[in-house]
Amino acid sequence: MNAFLFLRGLKRIPYFQIGFILTLGICFLPLLPGLAGLLLSALGFIPALNQYHFSLLGFYQLLSWPGITQSILSTLLVTLASTLLTTLLAFSIVQSCWHSRWWKKIENLLAPILALPHVAFAVGFAFLFSTSGFLARIAQLLNESTTFSDWEIIHNQYGLGLIFALTIKEIPFIIFMSIPIFKQLNVDKTVQIGQSLGYSRDQVWQKIIFPQWLPKIRFSLFAIMAYSLSVVDVSLVIGPTNPPTLPVLLWSWLNDANLFTLPKASAGAFLLLLSCIVLVYLIRFLEWLIAKRCQGWQVNGRFALPTMGKSVILITYAISFATLLILFTWSFVQRWSYPDIIPTQWSGRFWLQEWDYLWTITKNSALLAIASATIALICVLILHENNAQSKTSNNTKTSKVSLRFPLPALLIFIPILAPQISLLFGMQVATLYIASQHYYLWVIWSHIFFAFPYLYLALDGPWRSYDQRLDKVSLSLGMSPIKVWWKIKMPILLPAILFAWAIAISVSLAQYLPTMMLGAGRISTLTTEAVALASGQDRRISAIYALMQSLLPALFFILAIIIGRKTGKLENRTRSCDKNDIITQ
Amino acid sequence: MYKLMTIITLLLLSGYSHAKTINWPEVEKKAQGQTVYFYAWGGSQNINNYLRWANKQLQTQYSVTLKHVKVTDISEAITRLLAEKTAAKNSGGSVDMVWINGENFKSMKMHGLIDLPFANQLPNWQYVDKSFPVESDFAEPTLGLEAPWGIGQLVFIYDKQRIHNPPSSFAEMLTYATAHPGRLSYPRPPSFHGTSFLKSALLELSLDPQHLYQPVESDTFMQISAPLWDYLDAFHKVAWQQGERFPASSAETIQLLDDGQLDLAITFNPNEVISAQLNGSLASSTDTYALQAGALSNIHFLSIPWNASAKEGALVAINFLLSPAAQSKKGSLSQWGDPTILQSQYITGSAKKTKLFKSIPEPHPSWQRALEAEWQKRYGH
Numbered sequence: 001m002n003a004f005l006f007l008r009g010l011k012r013i014p015y016f017q018i019g020f021i022l023t024l025g026i027c028f029l030p031l032l033p034g035l036a037g038l039l040l041s042a043l044g045f046i047p048a049l050n051q052y053h054f055s056l057l058g059f060y061q062l063l064s065w066p067g068i069t070q071s072i073l074s075t076l077l078v079t080l081a082s083t084l085l086t087t088l089l090a091f092s093i094v095q096s097c098w099h100s101r102w103w104k105k106i107e108n109l110l111a112p113i114l115a116l117p118h119v120a121f122a123v124g125f126a127f128l129f130s131t132s133g134f135l136a137r138i139a140q141l142l143n144e145s146t147t148f149s150d151w152e153i154i155h156n157q158y159g160l161g162l163i164f165a166l167t168i169k170e171i172p173f174i175i176f177m178s179i180p181i182f183k184q185l186n187v188d189k190t191v192q193i194g195q196s197l198g199y200s201r202d203q204v205w206q207k208i209i210f211p212q213w214l215p216k217i218r219f220s221l222f223a224i225m226a227y228s229l230s231v232v233d234v235s236l237v238i239g240p241t242n243p244p245t246l247p248v249l250l251w252s253w254l255n256d257a258n259l260f261t262l263p264k265a266s267a268g269a270f271l272l273l274l275s276c277i278v279l280v281y282l283i284r285f286l287e288w289l290i291a292k293r294c295q296g297w298q299v300n301g302r303f304a305l306p307t308m309g310k311s312v313i314l315i316t317y318a319i320s321f322a323t324l325l326i327l328f329t330w331s332f333v334q335r336w337s338y339p340d341i342i343p344t345q346w347s348g349r350f351w352l353q354e355w356d357y358l359w360t361i362t363k364n365s366a367l368l369a370i371a372s373a374t375i376a377l378i379c380v381l382i383l384h385e386n387n388a389q390s391k392t393s394n395n396t397k398t399s400k401v402s403l404r405f406p407l408p409a410l411l412i413f414i415p416i417l418a419p420q421i422s423l424l425f426g427m428q429v430a431t432l433y434i435a436s437q438h439y440y441l442w443v444i445w446s447h448i449f450f451a452f453p454y455l456y457l458a459l460d461g462p463w464r465s466y467d468q469r470l471d472k473v474s475l476s477l478g479m480s481p482i483k484v485w486w487k488i489k490m491p492i493l494l495p496a497i498l499f500a501w502a503i504a505i506s507v508s509l510a511q512y513l514p515t516m517m518l519g520a521g522r523i524s525t526l527t528t529e530a531v532a533l534a535s536g537q538d539r540r541i542s543a544i545y546a547l548m549q550s551l552l553p554a555l556f557f558i559l560a561i562i563i564g565r566k567t568g569k570l571e572n573r574t575r576s577c578d579k580n581d582i583i584t585q
Numbered sequence: 586m587y588k589l590m591t592i593i594t595l596l597l598l599s600g601y602s603h604a605k606t607i608n609w610p611e612v613e614k615k616a617q618g619q620t621v622y623f624y625a626w627g628g629s630q631n632i633n634n635y636l637r638w639a640n641k642q643l644q645t646q647y648s649v650t651l652k653h654v655k656v657t658d659i660s661e662a663i664t665r666l667l668a669e670k671t672a673a674k675n676s677g678g679s680v681d682m683v684w685i686n687g688e689n690f691k692s693m694k695m696h697g698l699i700d701l702p703f704a705n706q707l708p709n710w711q712y713v714d715k716s717f718p719v720e721s722d723f724a725e726p727t728l729g730l731e732a733p734w735g736i737g738q739l740v741f742i743y744d745k746q747r748i749h750n751p752p753s754s755f756a757e758m759l760t761y762a763t764a765h766p767g768r769l770s771y772p773r774p775p776s777f778h779g780t781s782f783l784k785s786a787l788l789e790l791s792l793d794p795q796h797l798y799q800p801v802e803s804d805t806f807m808q809i810s811a812p813l814w815d816y817l818d819a820f821h822k823v824a825w826q827q828g829e830r831f832p833a834s835s836a837e838t839i840q841l842l843d844d845g846q847l848d849l850a851i852t853f854n855p856n857e858v859i860s861a862q863l864n865g866s867l868a869s870s871t872d873t874y875a876l877q878a879g880a881l882s883n884i885h886f887l888s889i890p891w892n893a894s895a896k897e898g899a900l901v902a903i904n905f906l907l908s909p910a911a912q913s914k915k916g917s918l919s920q921w922g923d924p925t926i927l928q929s930q931y932i933t934g935s936a937k938k939t940k941l942f943k944s945i946p947e948p949h950p951s952w953q954r955a956l957e958a959e960w961q962k963r964y965g966h
Contacts (some may be wrong), residue, residue: 047671066966132844155830241773242830252775255660256677258954259667259692335865338844345865353634426670432672436679516661520679521622521654529627532655536628537836538866 013309014576020386023379030427030449031414034086037426038418041266058263062271065264067243072271075246078159079229079240079279082166086224087168089377090174090215096309098187106313107179111557113172113320113551114503117510118227119530120546122237125165127330127539129238130154131375132338134326140339154238162239166231170224171316177220178213180461180496187210197307206305207298213290216464218287219409219457219578222280226417229276233512233531246272247419254421269422276417280410324550330543350540358548365509366552368440372447373455373504377497379448380455383412384463385485416453424517431518439522445512451507458500495564502560506553526552607706612897616650619898624662625684627655628836629906631860631921638914643905649898654680659689664738666698666890678892682899686885687723690731691950693888698889702729703900709907714928722886723950724798731886732903735915735923737853738880738942739781742839746870748848753877755786755816761848762823770824772838773831774965775957778851783956785881787813797948801955810956814963821964826963856922856939857879863919875942882944886927909933916959 194204334347530545821828916936
């Protein structure tokens with residue numbers, strides 16, 4: 001029987017191997033020109049400017065730029081504060097709401113908020129919180145003497161508004177990524193046992209579940225950290241301006257007509273990548289400190305920190321939906337000047353004027369996103385299967401499983417850790433040498449490249465929590481490995497797969513730089529239009545494009561949820577399977 | 586480095602001498618069916634709509650398709666062209682036409698990204714008003730490498746209901762700000778409008794403005810620019826946000842004017858206020874004016890990169906955009922309102938009503954970098 005299985009396994013290896021190699025090519029090949037371009041130009045090697053000698057001039061120019069220290073510090077402050085706040089707040093939300101009567105609602109509302117693109121959120125956030133924004137107008141109405149010029153959240157010098165907005169935008173992402181982890185951690189039983197030992201519910205969550213959750217959510221924290229560190233568009237809308245954050249500075253230098261600022265910009269990009277790596281290790285270190293090193297607080301039963309999970313989730317959702325509402329309102333405004341609470345003149349003409357163009361652009365954006373998300377999904381499934389296989393084979397060989405961190409994981413996350421623009425310059429040059437006119441090919445490829453780490457992340461939890469025994473049982477009952485995957489594993493994981501696919505679609509839809517740089521303007525999407533229009537600051541038109549940008553991914557999230565729900569029965573069946581296992585043990 | 590630049594420039598110049606004359610009927614024939622990818626700033630829906638109109642006209646009249654590639658900053662196109670230059674992609678390039686001026690043109694010219702002197706061979710060149718400085722771009726000779734498209738004048742917008750006599754000089758602006766602290770500001774340099782504000786202020790405050798029309802020299806820079814920094818030191822104390830923060834762009838000053846936070850907004854389009862009122866983004870009581878000394882003026886241009894795929898199409902498109910019909914439409918007050926560069930007798934419709942303010946020419950382009958760097962050192966952090 002075993003020999004038979006082995007032979008069957010061999011039979012499928014070639015296909016899988018080919019797929020695996022293809023996947024490696026698709027997901028990692030673009031790194032070569034990307035990183036080479038980044039490093040070479042940071043070291044002053046820029047053939048385009050006839051600079052063929054290595055030098056540290058770029059770094060020198062960067063560090064002597066007045067204001068650079070402040071810019072770097074505020075960037076780091078924003079990144080660290082928003083990442084830490086998000087982590088703590090997201091956990092406290094789950095702690096207070098897990099399996100309460102609120103939970104189902106929170107879970108259902110995650111999708112539309114995840115679908116809301118960062119930059120659209122930022123535009124709406126600014127409409128709400130700017131000194132002439134909606135809240136300022138209400139305050140003015142309540143108390144005439146209030147002047148909001150003191151209330152500087154948007155463009156705050158220390159990036160407070162940016163921290164606030166990023167935190168609110170990332171909390172739903174971390175909650176979403178935590179759901180499979182909490183399912184896997186068997187929270188309800190832990191709480192029961194903990195309580196029977198005399199701990200309060202809050203104590204069990206903080207002392208037993210938190211240290212287990214932290215290592216498992218690690219990569220998602222890296223992702224939001226890297227995003228906050230290198231975000232340009234959101235920072236432009238609400239970040240500090242004097243000086244701006246480092247990525248915004250780089251963006252302006254790269255866009256400088258004087259091309260000799262390129263070495264300085266590349267040096268900055270390199271510095272950004274370096275900070276990102278340092279922060280990855282800092283987060284890893286903090287995690288080790290909390291979960292492994294200083295365990296005293298975990299066994300000390302005296303205190304539990306108060307949680308404000310319910311109010312936090314309320315604020316998060318309220319602001320996110322208020323953002324959508326105010327975008328919707330602005331898209332029908334003809335005149336709405338300060339301090340009017342409601343618009344004084346309405347008009348649908350902006351929608352009418354854009355309608356014909358919107359339709360074509362929306363269709364193009366959707367097709368592009370579906371194509372790249374689907375290919376990325378296949379690649380990620382292959383990667384995860386490969387991981388699962390190597391893990392099980394490791395298990396049989398040696399009892400100690402070596403940590404796969406840091407190298408392979410870092411490799412997977414480079415596309416979201418490295419500043420996008422510096423990777424893209426090298427890639428663009430590479431496409432020019434090959435055949436740059438295949439615009440669609442390059443754009444789809446780049447979207448796959450930038451979306452697959454998120455997909456990988458979204459499926460990491462579900463893949464880990466998948467019960468391998470199901471595979472073993474099915475194999476021993478004589479099913480072929482492919483059939484086992486198709487009939488057992490895939491249906492069980494389908495809701496997660498679909499949701500991850502929707503995430504990849506939303507990532508692809510949000511790509512601005514890759515679409516512009518590799519598509520050479522041949523391919524316009526809602527995002528390229530929205531970003532171009534944002535530079536003109538017309539609130540009405542910006543609102544229309546921001547709304548469309550949110551609507552499209554939301555459709556895919558809803559689709560993923562509807563299809564995913566249909567497979568609920570099978571999930572239940574496996575759960576009962578689990579229970580039987582436990583009983584027999 | 587400068588040697589290299591000189592060599593490149595010389596090489597370029599030698600190229601001009603044996604440039605062919607353009608055979609126009611042949612160009613029009615070859616252009617048929619071509620798609621022209623036109624890289625231009627995409628932030629204004631009025632401009633975008635105008636280009637949509639131009640595309641329809643070009644399609645019906647010349648079978649040329651004009652695709653507006655909307656960029657947030659035209660230097661995106663220059664970085665792209667530079668990458669193509671690096672890869673020796675000397676034909677089949679991705680950019681067919683660009684909308685540029687000033688620094689961007691200088692940069693393209695210096696790096697050899699334009700090689701076709703075409704402007705004065707266009708059939709519609711005859712309508713261009715040669716009394717404008719159409720053959721120099723921020724003091725940089727155009728050598729026909731770009732064709733003029735429109736005129737920008739640095740003007741201010743105010744609300745007549747709020748102020749009756751808006752400050753008519755930089756000196757008066759300081760007086761006004763001292764009397765009404767926190768009501769005036771300007772876009773943060775190195776944004777286009779911000780740097781223009783600095784140049785304009787220095788031209789007024791400088792004892793001898795003629796220096797500004799010479800290349801900047803490092804040993805005299807501080808002495809010549811000193812009045813500007815003294816002025817700004819005083820101005821920032823009473824400016825919006827105490828000069829710790831500045832609006833990001835001209836568009837933001839207009840927004841802040843409408844929000845009642847600023848009393849003056851700044852723009853390069855003297856007719857912007859009219860289209861903004863029609864769009865509902867400014868109150869009907871707003872108006873435009875220039876400072877007493879005049880308005881800093883410059884011309885914006887259209888050009889064709891050396892490796893353009895649809896050179897003929899781009900030539901036809903540029904020629905069309907210089908036609909009296911297209912220029913009248915562009916200047917139409919309810920549309921874009923951009924002042925024409927054609928002689929006024931060829932213009933029809935509301936564009937005819939545009940009256941240009943007394944103009945002050947742009948200083949030598951080398952001043953831009955120097956002022957921006959010094960501003961950054963003093964106030965940028």
